[in-house]
Amino acid sequence: MTTKPELVAVVDATPRCEFCFGPRPCPKHPNVEPLSVVTSHEVPPMHMLAQAHNADLETVVIVGITKDGREYFASSHPDAAESMYHLQRGIYKLNRIVDGDDEAD
């Protein structure tokens, strides 16, 4: 008789370092404080993922490009329409930032 391994969801809410995703406070980056600013500079994906983790999000939709140029998409929401709504809201917010109408939130 075989038994199936039990699936266990591990939810680790420990705040993460924006540079190495290690638990905060991070011994490798003890003097780094996260900034919440709009910038025109490129930001490493790890920073954005750590900030999203630290924001304690209820839902997340991720769009990315792999290093070899492939598209990456993932959504925590099971409903495609709801995921598309969040993507459209993100496009709306980005347009407002680009237009200078909304720099925060």
Ligand SMILES: [Zn+2]
């Ligand atoms: Zn670190």
